[in-house]
Amino acid sequence: MTEMPPLLNVSDISLSFGGVHALTDVSFDVRPGEIFSIIGPNGAGKTSMLNCISGRYQPNKGSITFKQKEMIGLRPNDRCNLGIGRTFQNLALFSHMTVLDNIMVGRHHLLKNNFLSGSLYWLGGARKEELTHRAEVEDIIDFLEIAHIRKSIAGTLSYGLRKRVELARAVALRPDLILLDEPMAGMNLEEKEDMARYIIDLNEEWGMTVVMIEHDMGVVMDISHRVMVLDFGRKIAGGLPDEVMANPQVRKAYLGEDDEPAPEPQPEGEVA
Amino acid sequence: MASAHSRMKCGEFRTNYQQDTTIFPTPLARRVAVLSVIFLLVAPSFLNPYFLNLGIQIGYYGIAALGLNIVVGFTGQISLGHAAFFGFGAFASAWLNNTTGIPVFFCIPLAGTMTMALGLIVGIPAGRIKGLYLAIATLASQYILEDFFSRADWFTGGAYGAMANPFSIFGFEFNNDQRYFYVVLFYVVIMFLFGTNLLRSRDGRAFVAVRDHYLSAEIMGINLTKYRILSFGISSFYAGIGGALFGHYLGFVSAEGFTIMLSIQFLGMVIIGGLGSVMGSLMGTAFMVLLPELMEAGVGLVGHNAPGLTHALAYIKEMSIGLAIILFLIFEPDGLAHRWKMIKAYWKLYPFSY
Numbered sequence: 258m259t260e261m262p263p264l265l266n267v268s269d270i271s272l273s274f275g276g277v278h279a280l281t282d283v284s285f286d287v288r289p290g291e292i293f294s295i296i297g298p299n300g301a302g303k304t305s306m307l308n309c310i311s312g313r314y315q316p317n318k319g320s321i322t323f324k325q326k327e328m329i330g331l332r333p334n335d336r337c338n339l340g341i342g343r344t345f346q347n348l349a350l351f352s353h354m355t356v357l358d359n360i361m362v363g364r365h366h367l368l369k370n371n372f373l374s375g376s377l378y379w380l381g382g383a384r385k386e387e388l389t390h391r392a393e394v395e396d397i398i399d400f401l402e403i404a405h406i407r408k409s410i411a412g413t414l415s416y417g418l419r420k421r422v423e424l425a426r427a428v429a430l431r432p433d434l435i436l437l438d439e440p441m442a443g444m445n446l447e448e449k450e451d452m453a454r455y456i457i458d459l460n461e462e463w464g465m466t467v468v469m470i471e472h473d474m475g476v477v478m479d480i481s482h483r484v485m486v487l488d489f490g491r492k493i494a495g496g497l498p499d500e501v502m503a504n505p506q507v508r509k510a511y512l513g514e515d516d517e518p519a520p521e522p523q524p525e526g527e528v529a
Numbered sequence: 530m531a532s533a534h535s536r537m538k539c540g541e542f543r544t545n546y547q548q549d550t551t552i553f554p555t556p557l558a559r560r561v562a563v564l565s566v567i568f569l570l571v572a573p574s575f576l577n578p579y580f581l582n583l584g585i586q587i588g589y590y591g592i593a594a595l596g597l598n599i600v601v602g603f604t605g606q607i608s609l610g611h612a613a614f615f616g617f618g619a620f621a622s623a624w625l626n627n628t629t630g631i632p633v634f635f636c637i638p639l640a641g642t643m644t645m646a647l648g649l650i651v652g653i654p655a656g657r658i659k660g661l662y663l664a665i666a667t668l669a670s671q672y673i674l675e676d677f678f679s680r681a682d683w684f685t686g687g688a689y690g691a692m693a694n695p696f697s698i699f700g701f702e703f704n705n706d707q708r709y710f711y712v713v714l715f716y717v718v719i720m721f722l723f724g725t726n727l728l729r730s731r732d733g734r735a736f737v738a739v740r741d742h743y744l745s746a747e748i749m750g751i752n753l754t755k756y757r758i759l760s761f762g763i764s765s766f767y768a769g770i771g772g773a774l775f776g777h778y779l780g781f782v783s784a785e786g787f788t789i790m791l792s793i794q795f796l797g798m799v800i801i802g803g804l805g806s807v808m809g810s811l812m813g814t815a816f817m818v819l820l821p822e823l824m825e826a827g828v829g830l831v832g833h834n835a836p837g838l839t840h841a842l843a844y845i846k847e848m849s850i851g852l853a854i855i856l857f858l859i860f861e862p863d864g865l866a867h868r869w870k871m872i873k874a875y876w877k878l879y880p881f882s883y
């Protein structure tokens with residue numbers, strides 16, 4: 258594995274909003290097949306980093322390559338074709354659609370039917386294609402154990418379930434790299450354990466490389482292969498979970514007075 | 530896969546995905562739809578011309594309203610220029626038929642396609658602007674097209690208007706209400722099937738995704754600009770078909786009929802029927818077409834005692850439409866389609882309403 262080129266290479270990324278330096282010269286690699294976690298205090302720039310990778314933000318400087326291909330300048334909607342999927346920190350489901358339809362939207366870039374063949378449905382092969390993809394979506398639904406709510410309207414679900422549906426939708430993209438922004442925020446212990454298990458399965462059985470932002474240090478230590486720490490938009494540490502935890506700078510910046518629990522994220526208005 | 534569909538009856542199970550993706554949520558709904566179509570097929574033989582005329586109006590306006598619902602209800606944009614597309618379809622079909630001699634039968638879908646092309650061009654701003662700005666841009670297109678209608682003599686006959694030949698197949702003319710009813714019914718069934726299919730396949734879902742959360746729609750590979758514009762194009766196609774049916778029904782098309790007032794009435798239809806509901810578009814249209822008639826009948830009943838009312842009839846009709854829109858926005862913002870669902874759900878569970 259060490260000889261393989263990185264799946265994702267981020268080098269010298271800087272991003273600022275007016276006077277706010279959200280990211281300053283951040284560089285890291287994500288290797289194929291790993292679970293890579295980004296941690297750091299609130300406002301450290303973690304979500305901004307994901308937004309640069311998924312194309313929501315254009316960094317002011319630096320380069321991001323995915324599968325040796327430059328990502329800067331590529332539109333967000335072109336990135337799922339290359340194999341990048343993501344979930345959002347603040348729920349970003351299509352809240353008036355059913356769970357099933359939400360996940361089917363994840364198949365958008367894989368489906369070929371269009372407004373013409375879709376309108377003709379039975380005649381142009383759209384029906385057959387939809388049903389084929391429906392079957393694959395059902396596999397994802399089974400895997401994430403949301404079969405009982407597949408016909409529910411997404412906006413009516415509990416927070417934990419919505420997070421799971423969002424994961425299902427991202428998985429439906431069939432990405433090689435999946436970016437998860439605080440997948441366990443606001444969940445109870447049991448829900449967190451489930452989510453951790455799904456992430457491990459996605460990584461080990463579905464072969465997805467995972468980049469995850471998470472505040473729960475227990476989970477991060479347990480399931481990550483490598484960890485990067487951001488603080489005030491700068492990378493202050495990176496490496497194996499244990500190494501990172503042992504780093505005094507990290508303890509100071511992130512954990513403050515050692516045993517204090519990690520701060521819970523505050524939901525923000527607009528989805529980043 | 531014995532899924533518990535929220536709207537399914539107890540005891541109704543589905544055993545494959547095909548059964549689970551049928552157009553009608555339940556076998557009952559299917560039977561009701563088929564029976565309604567059968568009823569409408571025999572209706573012309575016993576309905577009097579007054580009701581046939583109303584049915585025809587509901588048909589062609591309903592098709593156009595479905596188009597508007599695609600852009601407003603499903604894609605979450607705004608259009609104040611729908612009447613202009615409706616008018617363009619009416620002129621285009623008459624013009625094609627008059628100048629090229631292509632039979633009306635083919636001119637109607639061709640006019641729809643021409644209107645779609647126009648909608649794609651006029652919809653370009655929708656790729657960039659939203660909300661109030663888009664409202665103003667579509668308002669501008671409404672006025673520009675109105676102006677075009679009154680000036681483009683070659684296309685619309687200018688101030689005189691254009692003649693539109695009756696619909697005919699192999700020399701058989703659908704030149705009275707009884708016959709034309711079938712033409713409109715055919716188009717209503719086709720267009721509503723298309724609409725329903727569209728919204729359960731890839732591009733229809735993309736519209737709703739753009740409406741509900743455009744940022745994550747983009748991450749799902751949906752090109753926002755493309756779909757915002759496409760939505761206008763498709764909506765214009767429906768408007769064009771509706772307009773063409775309108776033109777060949779009246780036999781005469783003139784620019785005065787396609788003002789901002791009609792655009793607002795179209796909006797009223799989709800709001801009253803239910804934004805984001807295919808069948809709601811038809812319900813809302815029926816409501817908007819029948820309401821003024823009811824007002825007229827009501828005024829007729831009490832007219833002897835209150836002659837003032839009879840004089841004010843025109844105002845009463847218009848005001849009742851405005852009032853209905855406002856009342857729906859306040860009390861039933863999800864529209865008739867939603868109310869209908871609630872009523873069905875109530876009866877399904879009756880007497881266990883809770």
Ligand SMILES: Nc1ncnc2c1ncn2[C@@H]1O[C@H](COP(=O)(O)OP(=O)(O)OP(=O)(O)O)[C@@H](O)[C@H]1O
Pocket residue numbers: 274277278279297298299300301302303304305306346522523529
């Ligand atoms: N769109 C934006 N406009 C202006 N400032 C922004 C924007 N997005 C992020 N920022 C700023 O950039 C900094 C980093 O924000 P970011 O959301 O990346 O932090 P985070 O590490 O994800 O924090 P949290 O743990 O709270 O989610 C913050 O100061 C934030 O206010």
Ligand SMILES: [Mg+2]
Pocket residue numbers: 303304305346438
């Ligand atoms: Mg964040």
